[in-house]
Amino acid sequence: MCHSEHSGDSLHDRNPGTIGYRVRKMLWEDVEQVRGIDLFCFPTMLPPTNYKTEFINPMAHYLVAYTGPSYDTVADTENPKTLILGFIGLWYLAGEIHVINLAVHPDFRSIGVGELLLIRGIEVAIRLRAILVTLEVRVSNIEAKALYSKYGFSERGIRRAYYLDNREDAAIMTLEQMESPAYIKKLQQLYRTWSEKTGISSETNED
Numbered sequence: 001m002c003h004s005e006h007s008g009d010s011l012h013d014r015n016p017g018t019i020g021y022r023v024r025k026m027l028w029e030d031v032e033q034v035r036g037i038d039l040f041c042f043p044t045m046l047p048p049t050n051y052k053t054e055f056i057n058p059m060a061h062y063l064v065a066y067t068g069p070s071y072d073t074v075a076d077t078e079n080p081k082t083l084i085l086g087f088i089g090l091w092y093l094a095g096e097i098h099v100i101n102l103a104v105h106p107d108f109r110s111i112g113v114g115e116l117l118l119i120r121g122i123e124v125a126i127r128l129r130a131i132l133v134t135l136e137v138r139v140s141n142i143e144a145k146a147l148y149s150k151y152g153f154s155e156r157g158i159r160r161a162y163y164l165d166n167r168e169d170a171a172i173m174t175l176e177q178m179e180s181p182a183y184i185k186k187l188q189q190l191y192r193t194w195s196e197k198t199g200i201s202s203e204t205n206e207d
Contacts, residue, residue, distance in 0.1 A: 019067055020200060021085055021113065023120045026062035031055060033084035034064060041103040044165035049101070054089065061090040061128075063120050065104075065113045088117040090124060097125040099135035112198040118151060119191055126178050133178065136162060136170035148173050151190065152183060 026034060031051045038049055054060045068082035086104035090097050099121065104114045125133045136159060137144050145155075153173040162170035177183055 019085075019108065019111065021065050021067040021108075021116075023063055023065050023116055026051075026055065026064045026087065028055060030064050030066070030084055030087075034062070034087050037084065037087065037103050037105050038101065041106075042101065044163065049089075057091075059091050059093055060100075061092060061124055063088050063090075063117060063124070065117055086113045086117055088121045090121055092125075092128055092130065095129075095131045097121075097128070097130040097133040099133065102135075112194055112200070115147060115194055116198075118147065119187065119194065122151065122175070122178060122187060125175075126184070129179065131176070133175040135173055137173060138163060139169045139171050145171065145173070148175075151175065152178075152186070 035049075035051050038045070038051070042048075051062075054062065064087045065085040066082055067085060084105075085108040086102075088102045089100040091100055102114060102117060102121070104117075122133065133153075134156075135148070135153070137148065139158070153175045155171050156174045157172040159170040159172060161167040178187075
């Protein structure tokens with residue numbers, strides 16, 4: 001399990017079972033927390049991602065799941081108790097979206113954060129009229145592969161010895177035809193199911 005520390009409110013002081021959260025674009029104020037989650041969740045990534053550079057990269061689209069004492073504004077940028085729970089990074093190039101990374105702090109896994117980030121990432125791809133979304137995932141990561149398959153991704157190939165820590169292969173998974181009425185209907189239904197399961201309504205998750 002990866003671990004991270006942030007200034008202000010401790011992650012361990014929160015009850016993950018009762019926490020509420022929203023998703024929005026990554027702000028400059030989020031960069032250090034995103035970097036911290038990345039370093040703990042992807043310690044073998046060399047070189048580590050420079051999120052200050054990514055923030056100004058015109059190809060990059062980063063979303064964060066965050067929690068704070070209130071959701072009255074798009075971001076609690078001045079409130080030290082605002083915490084980043086996870087993030088998804090997307091690159092848009094030549095009509096394609098590449099999911100660079102999707103990470104959730106281990107203290108806040110199994111409460112739907114990663115799934116909501118994936119939903120919002122797919123919505124970005126639809127808005128940008130991307131022709132496909134592609135990503136890599138460890139071949140042994142059955143849980144993640146099942147989540148991606150649930151949202152219509154299919155395995156298209158293998159990148160051999162892709163991961164530096166143990167030279168594990170990566171499965172290449174791709175989603176196409178996201179703009180079709182059938183897929184949009186499916187995505188909306190999956191979102192409703194997620195909302196019912198987590199008890200978090202759409203009214204509190206639309207930044």
